[in-house]
Amino acid sequence: MLNLEWFRTFKVIYEAGTLSAAAQVLFISQPGVSLHLSSLESYTGYRLFERDTRKMMATERGIMLYNYIIDHMNKLEEAEQVFHRRSKMLRPTVSVGMGFELFQHTLEPYISSLPFDLITRFGEHQQMVQDLNNGALDLILTQQKGNQNNMAYTPFTTEQMVLICGSQTDTEELDQLALTNDRPAIKKWLSVQTWYTRAADTEQLKRFWEANFGSLPEFRSNYVLPYFSSILRCLANGKGFALVPDFLCKRYVSDNEVKLAWEGSFSVENTLYFGKRKKNVYADEIMQLEEILSRNWPPLSAQIIHQYSI
DSSP, rough: OOOOOHHHHHHHHHHHHHHHHHHHHOOOOOHHHHHHHHHHHHTTTSOOOOOOOOOOOEEEHHHHHHHHHHHHHHHHHHHHHHHHHHOOOOOOOOEEEHHHHHHHTOOOOOOOSSSSSEEOOOOOOOHHHHHHHTOOOOOOSSSSOOOTTTEEEEEEEEEEEEEETTTTOOHHHHHHHHHOOOOOOOHHHHHHHHHHEETTTTHHHHHHHHHHHSOOOOOSSSSESSSHHHHHHHHHHHEEEEEEEHHHHHHHHTTTSSSEOOHHHHHHEEEEEEEEESTTTHHHHHHHHHHHHHHHHOOOOHHHHHHOOO
């Protein structure tokens, strides 16, 4: 009979690349991994990997099999995780989805003191809403609300996107243009500067540009980086412009490593929501997480702009 465990072993070998690495992931012996693979190859009648001294290379049949089973395997593993979590009554395990940098600044320092286990996931808003709906997550912090009847979204706070530049950036001409509020000239001047943006999110820059200039940006970013924190480190005591969340740049502004470049007339704000299922067996644990996040949210954007623009 076909053993579904063979498929799990095949998937891990495919992704890990070697039998020894797969054995470590699966917590079984390397001979056990080899037995599962040979049993699956015998069952299918095809060689699924070409053996190499350093790496297992999937054959054409192996690639076809992987592409066919991967979605189903992921679903089964997700179901296994959810079932295991709900059956573990002595110490609950709560899954939370949020942005990586938000996690660093609010929740990370308190992980070791939590009276329950925690699994964190970092991803885009749409995927987190989907994972919340299918039970893979218990709580999310998101800018987007789903429309499912079994979900509850509570406004948590707002973040404001602010235009900053490195402390060595010459902004004398921009400051003069800002005094006369010459929008076409400001737009033209900003368009030829050095720009940093985050790989996963150009929407904020588009919103800022449309709000203040009535059009989309007509330039390409010079440097596209994975995180806002990477952008801030690159700009610190350097040159260039970026649009970043206010709470992330506060320390850099106060240390004069970056400076507020231009406020504009229209700010770009994002409302963050707590998202959770209306019926959840971990209501008490989720409430504790919400209290920690609310208590440690950085000062609001208006305070940053007022403090450093005068």
